[in-house]
Amino acid sequence: MSRIEALDTVSGQLAALAAGSVVAITLAERSLERAAAHAALNALITTTADAGLATAARLPASGGPLAGVPFAHKDLFCTRGVRTTCGSRMLADFIAPYDATVAERLNAAGAVCIGKANMDEFAMGSSNENSFFGPVRNPWDRQRVPGGSSGGSAALVAAGVVPFATGSDTGGSVRQPAALCGVVGFKPTYGRVSRYGMVAYASSLDQAGVLAHTAEDCARVLAAIAGADPRDATCSTRPVDDYVGVLGSGVRGLRIGVVAEYFGAGVDPAVAQTVRGALQVLEREGAVLVDVRLPSLPLSIPAYYVLAPAEASSNLARYDGVRFGHRCDAPTDLADLYGRSRAEGFGTEVKRRILAGTYVLSAGYYDAYYRRAQRVRRLIANDYLRAFTEVDLLAGPTAPGVAFALGEKTADPLAMYAADVNTVAVNLAGLPAISVPAGFVAGLPVGLQLVGPAFGEARLLAAAHALQLASDWHLQAPGAAA
Amino acid sequence: MALDSATLVHLARLARLSLGESERGLLGTDLDRTLAMIDQLQQIDVNGLEPLAQPQASDTENRGDSVTEDDHSAQFLGLSPAAEGGYFLVPKVIE
Numbered sequence: 001m002s003r004i005e006a007l008d009t010v011s012g013q014l015a016a017l018a019a020g021s022v023v024a025i026t027l028a029e030r031s032l033e034r035a036a037a038h039a040a041l042n043a044l045i046t047t048t049a050d051a052g053l054a055t056a057a058r059l060p061a062s063g064g065p066l067a068g069v070p071f072a073h074k075d076l077f078c079t080r081g082v083r084t085t086c087g088s089r090m091l092a093d094f095i096a097p098y099d100a101t102v103a104e105r106l107n108a109a110g111a112v113c114i115g116k117a118n119m120d121e122f123a124m125g126s127s128n129e130n131s132f133f134g135p136v137r138n139p140w141d142r143q144r145v146p147g148g149s150s151g152g153s154a155a156l157v158a159a160g161v162v163p164f165a166t167g168s169d170t171g172g173s174v175r176q177p178a179a180l181c182g183v184v185g186f187k188p189t190y191g192r193v194s195r196y197g198m199v200a201y202a203s204s205l206d207q208a209g210v211l212a213h214t215a216e217d218c219a220r221v222l223a224a225i226a227g228a229d230p231r232d233a234t235c236s237t238r239p240v241d242d243y244v245g246v247l248g249s250g251v252r253g254l255r256i257g258v259v260a261e262y263f264g265a266g267v268d269p270a271v272a273q274t275v276r277g278a279l280q281v282l283e284r285e286g287a288v289l290v291d292v293r294l295p296s297l298p299l300s301i302p303a304y305y306v307l308a309p310a311e312a313s314s315n316l317a318r319y320d321g322v323r324f325g326h327r328c329d330a331p332t333d334l335a336d337l338y339g340r341s342r343a344e345g346f347g348t349e350v351k352r353r354i355l356a357g358t359y360v361l362s363a364g365y366y367d368a369y370y371r372r373a374q375r376v377r378r379l380i381a382n383d384y385l386r387a388f389t390e391v392d393l394l395a396g397p398t399a400p401g402v403a404f405a406l407g408e409k410t411a412d413p414l415a416m417y418a419a420d421v422n423t424v425a426v427n428l429a430g431l432p433a434i435s436v437p438a439g440f441v442a443g444l445p446v447g448l449q450l451v452g453p454a455f456g457e458a459r460l461l462a463a464a465h466a467l468q469l470a471s472d473w474h475l476q477a478p479g480a481a482a
Numbered sequence: 483m484a485l486d487s488a489t490l491v492h493l494a495r496l497a498r499l500s501l502g503e504s505e506r507g508l509l510g511t512d513l514d515r516t517l518a519m520i521d522q523l524q525q526i527d528v529n530g531l532e533p534l535a536q537p538q539a540s541d542t543e544n545r546g547d548s549v550t551e552d553d554h555s556a557q558f559l560g561l562s563p564a565a566e567g568g569y570f571l572v573p574k575v576i577e
Contacts, residue, residue: 094561095561097554097557097558097561189538190536190537190538191537191538191541191542204535204536204537230545231545233542233543233544233545234536234538234542235542236538236540236541236542237541237542237543238541299522299523299526301519302519302520302521302522302523303523305516305519305520306520306523313497317498320498321563322562322563322564322570322572323558323561323562323570324558324561324562324563325563326563327563327564331573332573333573333574333575334572334573334575335498336500336573337572337573338498339495339498339499339500340500342497342498342499342500343499343500343501343505346499348508348509351499351501351505351509352509352512352513352516354497354499355493355494355497355499355509355513356513356516356517358493358496358497359493359513359517360520362493362496368524369520369523371533372523372524372526372528373520373523374533374534374535375528375531375532375533375534376523376526376528376531377533377534378531378532378533378534379526379528379531381534381537413512413516414512414515414516414519417519428534428537429537430536430537430538431537454537454538
């Protein structure tokens with residue numbers, strides 16, 4: 001293992017830019033050179049070298065809080081004039097005519113986009129093997145998956161290509177790849193960051209997030225993208241906390257609930273032990289560890305696999321071969337145009353979820369499945385509410401195991417679904433959560449997930465920052481040979 | 483529960499997915515297993531629980547009911563695989 005350099009982080013780059021030891025264009029060139037050197041990871045679908053270099057060249061010295069910092073967007077954030085594929089054949093040639101709010105705000109903050117990151121098609125997947133553009137490889141071991149669905153974003157940060165990347169998290173899609181790639185993944189409270197221009201998968205669960213090496217970097221990026229947006233009616237109007245300002249508040253006296261169910265069946269004992277080791281670091285820093293139960297947690301997977309496919313089948317109805325996206329050749333009639341355009345444009349996992357969603361929403365089944373799942377969702381959210389009357393944060397492993405081999409789980413989609421239980425529940429409850437590097441098992445990274453109460457972003461980031469000040473797992477980098 | 487082939491054909495039609503027989507078989511098997519998994523929810527007592535549709539419904543507001551966008555129709559038509567004279571083109575619908 002080698003170690004990351006100061007210039008691999010947002011904070012390190014900003015300090016160097018402020019000191020005048022580098023200029024923005026040098027950082028953009030560095031990222032593009034590294035992107036080329038790591039092309040075998042297949043982490044970028046589109047590289048925006050010319051636009052990135054041009055942006056970096058014309059940035060004023062005081063161009064915003066992230067001025068001159070290169071990054072990549074998960075390829076579901078619409079970027080005006082640059083194609084947004086969602087990892088799908090359906091949108092392989094789609095060039096959005098507008099910017100997502102997240103893109104607009106990062107542009108305004110002076111960050112420099114160098115490309116669009118590979119992802120599971122329409123954000124459906126936990127291994128990044130569902131992309132039309134091919135799987136992404138894990139920088140720690142190229143025969144293994146990076147996690148998903150923001151697998152390209154996680155791999156790019158882990159490989160040192162960019163100091164941060166955007167992601168989206170519907171059931172763990174920021175946190176799980178962050179854990180498997182040894183970086184930090186932050187999912188804010190539902191409604192903290194605008195979803196405008198972020199291609200929809202399951203609208204009541206989707207939330208934009210950030211991947212970076214440190215909680216401090218996540219705080220800086222979150223500060224730039226969080227806050228009300230009149231173009232997203234589900235975006236909260238609550239004032240945005242000073243995430244960077246409170247980073248140093250530490251964990252003394254903080255009550256952290258260690259959730260028994262997070263360490264349940266299916267969690268690799270070595271991963272569990274590693275995560276408990278990281279929690280002991282927080283305890284040494286003054287946190288109080290408390291045993292907590294979330295009895296409804298195991299219901300998260302069945303509830304999620306009713307609600308998310310239902311919302312997906314509705315959201316993805318817009319891809320019809322008429323207004324934008326893939327259209328089949330020589331349709332014989334309108335039904336043929338719809339049916340073949342969609343069958344050709346969508347991959348297997350997307351079809352699986354559309355069919356499941358169509359089933360649970362179809363006449364006669366709505367109450368038995370969809371309505372019931374929404375009630376179970378309330379049960380799960382109530383578990384979290386109750387837990388947060390006793391503790392300040394909740395903790396457990398982000399994922400049950402380390403990165404698995406490419407192809408190892410593709411034959412059994414249900415096994416892949418089941419592995420997301422710890423992350424999915426958080427989306428059902430709409431809460432903020434972070435995955436922080438917590439150590440290694442057999443040379444592969446392990447993530448600690450911390451979950452906060454709604455709009456508890458500042459507390460979460462401060463706790464993760466305290467862990468990173470007292471540990472160096474996040475400073476380890478994949479070896480050059482990987 | 484095992485989905486019969488007629489149900490699968492009906493679902494695929496509702497979802498506007500033209501699936502070949504082998505793909506339908508594969509997806510049908512996966513759907514069967516998914517439905518068996520989500521059937522766990524039938525055992526749960528949900529009496530008295532309000533359905534939760536959206537997790538953070540407070541502190542949001544709707545924008546005013548006023549036009550904020552210019553006419554982008556030409557730009558949007560330009561995204562279409564087939565458009566002409568200000569219209570999206572589809573195969574003939576009415577004989």
